[in-house]
Each structure stands twice: as structure tokens, then as C-alpha cells.
Amino acid sequence: MQNFPGVGVSPGRIIGTIRQMPAPLADPPAGEMLASGISAEEATLALQAAAKDVQSQLRERAAGASADAKAVLEATALMAADPMLIKAAIKLIKTGTSAERAVWEAAEAVVAMLVNLGGYMAERATDVLDVRARIVASLRGVPAPGIPTSEEPFILVAEDLAPADTATLDPTIVIALVTAGGGPQSHTAIIARSLGLPAVVAAAGVDTLPDGTEVYVDGAAGTIATEPGDDERAAAVAWAANASTLAVFDGAGTTADGHLVPLLANVGGAKDAIKAAAAGAQGVGLLRTEFCFLERETEPSHDEQVEAYRGVFDAFPGKKVVVRTLDAGADKPLPFLTDATEPNPALGVRGYRTDMSSPGVLERQLAAIAAAAEGTTADVWVMAPMISTPDEAARFASLCSAAGLKTPGVMVEVPSAAVTSESILREVAFASLGTNDLTQYTMAADRQLGPLAALNNPWQPAVLQLVRLTVAGSIAEGGGKPVGVCGEAAADPALAVVLVGLGVATLSMTARSLAAVGAVLATVTLKEAQEIATLALRATSPAQARELAREKLPILAELGL
């Protein structure tokens, strides 16, 4: 048996065979010419064969796909051997360009045309890029990039996964995620939790295991083992039995002694909200409005916005819904708000700051939120992302009030906001800690950089100190203004207990985690949570903080969390 320790980011114990994610395809270098001894005719034939090969693979996949996916795959299959694309590539081959580079450039020209057309056509540009990568892979005789296709369920192993890789991830086929790189805040972790898949990140060496190796994955302990034995098989069976109880949340977040901690959901639109309501969420703690409009070239109209927000409010009648205004920038660019050329986007004009560079968008959004709230019974709160100073908080509150929105608040992601939360909370009605960004800014470690994953851990005692300070500011302010958490940290049941112990009033998370967090929280009293929080605050490393907290929470091991 070979063990690969990593960081557990989404609980679950499972046994399965692995499939490696193929390495990303390197661009054929500009100016790459036909290899010596290869004639233009031979290269043309090779290209045509590769195009036909990709086309038949895509057609095969289309045949087995559901109606929606089928139409897309059939169109993509046609693109693979498209006469316009292939003719343009052959023209380049005749000038001595290699087949790989020729199809690369021919597709580039088509993509530019489609992007220029905008709208639906621009969205299809990604299909052309996908086809191009497949043709180049076929010419080189390497596996096509992207998630391997398989009829049999498998554990996906990768160096790291990007949002584009996981867009087509089918959770009935991919049963767990394991990455050699990445960290607790990586995209892999977020997608695994939202799909409810066991996941381990930063497990060095797993990317060298051959396809088909049988492994045991423990997404809570953060371990992967080859040649699973009887103990591992029993643990996987026990988890499967437990999983059904962990799928149901009774809709009442509370500690063992009855201290109420409403458990809310993070949602990206009406579809998520309906699912979250069905999962027992006590409201929405974070509506990511930018997710309604990602990949949009232009600002959404008033009516489009009203419809998108109303769908969420209607899913939670009589319940709290916290709307975050557009949080564009860094990893979530919106072309109508963000400048893609900034050298350092995480520290750039993003979140609330885009109101300086694109004035008017925020006011129109607030008007749309107010209009959407009319006639619904949802209790609508509004908060701005990336607030750094009391002045910004005051200005946001006055914009909300001008729009007729009664409960303005701020996200606490920038350390300055945590440190001055007393002055900031004088201006607004509540604060919500965005622990993902708060961690990256506290530790000065870009969330998207794999090598900094160890720093990017919400268990960092410095991050916990800032949570404590934010709550202390609220107490000093004296108005009883709630401080919630809406980052990934709230979805980790052990960390959730620590946060409650630090005085956090509400926890908002992916709907999948509600039941697990609720179950663990119900086993501790508020006083015990406070004691656990003190232990974590005094730790000198995130690993020690986590270990100290987990030792006091035997329920975690019992449930396999």
C-alpha cells in the first residue's frame, strides 16, 4: 500500500479506479514549419485524417449524450472537419507551415470572427478552441485535453483543475477529485463541495499513478491510499450509509444549548436558490449577482436584473436574502466593468471599487434589486464587496438608502475593514466575512497560485484573529449589528464551530454542506465552541489549529467528516 497525504477539502470515503487528466496542450510554436522529410501533401492528409478522427469521436459522444448536450456536440463535430477551417489550414500548410500550427492559426482567425460578432456567436468560440485542441492532440498522438470520457465511474486525478475543466464534469461519472497541487481555496475544492464529491488537494505524487489504479480516498482526513484493504472497504461502505443522513438538514442551525446560528446558502442565481431552499437553507447569505451575468459583454438591462434577482427572492418567501452587488475583477472578469490589462488584478479595481471606474452600474443595480424586492416577502439585505474604509461604507449606505433599500452592509475581505470594523459598522447594518479573499489578503498570497496553497488556508491563526477583531468591533459599536461568514470556511464543519465560538452570528455556505455543519454544530454548546475557538487562535500553524479543534469534536470522526 502506498499513501499520499494531502489536504482534505470535501468529505467522503470512497474506493474507485483513477483516470489522469491529460496535461494541458502546449501551443504549436509560431513559425513552426513542416518537419524535414514531410511534404505538404502528407501533412494535408494527416490533418484531414485527424479532423475526421476528432469528428467521429465527437459524434460518438453525441450519440450517448442527453438532448441539450447532444445538439452542442453534433455542432462541434461538424466544426472539427469544417471545410472553411480545413481549407484555411491547408493553405497555410502549402506555404510550409506545420499541420499543427496551420490548424492552430486557421482556428484563431475563425475565433476572432466569432468574437467580433458577439453574443451567441462569441460563446461558440470556445467550441472552436476545443476542436482545435483535439485536432492538435490527435496529430501529436496524445490524449485530447479535458476530462477523460468514460462509461465507468472514476476518480479524476489532475495537477490542478480550472473552472473550464470542470464545466463539463458529470458527478455521476467522476466520483471523487484528487489533485497534486492546489489548496483548500482552489477551484477544485469549491467545485467538489458544491457537487458533494470527496476531494483531496495538494497530494504530491498522485499525478504519477497509472490510469486504472484502484485507490481509497478519504476527503476528510485528506489521504489517498493504493491497494485498499478490508478496513478501507468497510470505511467506504459506512460512509455510503452515513451519506444519506448527512444529506438532510432540518432547517434549524443551533448549538447543543440552543444558541441559534442560522445556516444560510451561497447561491449564484434562481436555480441554485431553489435547490438551496429544498436543502433546508434558512435563507441566502450570499447571492453572487455577478454569476447571473458572467461572460456578458454588456451591462444587463434593468428588466433582466429584476428577473434574475426576483427568482431568488421568490425561492425564500419570508426569509433573509443577502444580495452582494457585482463583484467583478480578478478571477471573475466582467468586460463591462473590469480592465483586463491590470498588472495585479487581485489588488486592482474590483468589487465596490469598479464604481469609481464605471460609475452608474452600481446605482442601476441597486435600483433593480429594490424593484425585484417589491411585492416579494423576502427580507432583502444588500452588501458591497471589497470595502476597505468607513467612507466607502458610508457612501454605499447612502446609495442603498437612495434606492429605497433598508439594510445595507459590507463584505469584510480586506484586512483594513476587519481592523476598523467598529467605525465601518457605524455606517451600515451588518458585516459578512468573505473568508476566501480575507485569507488571500491577510497572507498576501494569490488564491489562484498553487505554490502558495499552504498560506491560503482559512485556518491560519492570523485569519482567525481578524475574524475575532471584526466581531469585537461590532460589540464595541454597540448596535448589536450581526457579523456573518459567507466564505468557504463556513462549509468546513470544524471551522464552522470555531467561527461560532468567535462570535459569528450566521454561516452561509454551499447548500451541500448545510447538513454536515448543522449536525456537528448541534453537538457542542456555545461555551465549548468558544473554548475550541480559543485553542485555534493560540495555535501557531493552520495545521495545528485544525488538529486542536478536531480533537475536541469526536463527532467528526464518527461521521467521517
Next chain:
Amino acid sequence: MSERTATVASSSGLHARPASLFAEAAAETGVEVTIAMAGTPAEDAMDASSILSLMTLGAEHGSEVVLRAEGDGADAALDALVKMLETDLDAV
């Protein structure tokens, strides 16, 4: 050179599924058929069997397009393709 003018009947225009179906049908005729927006020069016409050409053409519902082909079977091929363009392929 045979030529036909047709009005695009598909509600989404000549995009997505209608474009796939039309490109496949044009390829199956075995004749080289070109397509252009009505009123544009014949030399700018594009390959009707190319889904990428059809997508970049930008024909919407109600657009008039001109189909052209030469040689044996040109008329029969064009007649069949016109019929297809004037059917709402989104409803098929």
C-alpha cells in the same frame, strides 16, 4: 451557374441547430453550393457546407440569402436546400 433566393424561416436564424442541419444537408448534395446574404457580391459567397461559414454569415430569421451552384445536379440540390431554409428548423 444556378441561383436561388430564400428567406430564412428558422426562429433563431441560421445559428446553432439549424446551421448544423443545413451544413450537413449541403455537404450531402455532393455539389459545391455557396451562400451569401442577398445584395452582397457573388465573390464574397461562402461554402454552404461549412457550419463556421454559416455562423459568421449572421443570417437572422427573415434574412434573404442567395444560394449558388454549378454543374450536374445543381438545380435539384438548390431546390432541396431552399426548401430546407424556408422550413423552421428550430421546430423540427
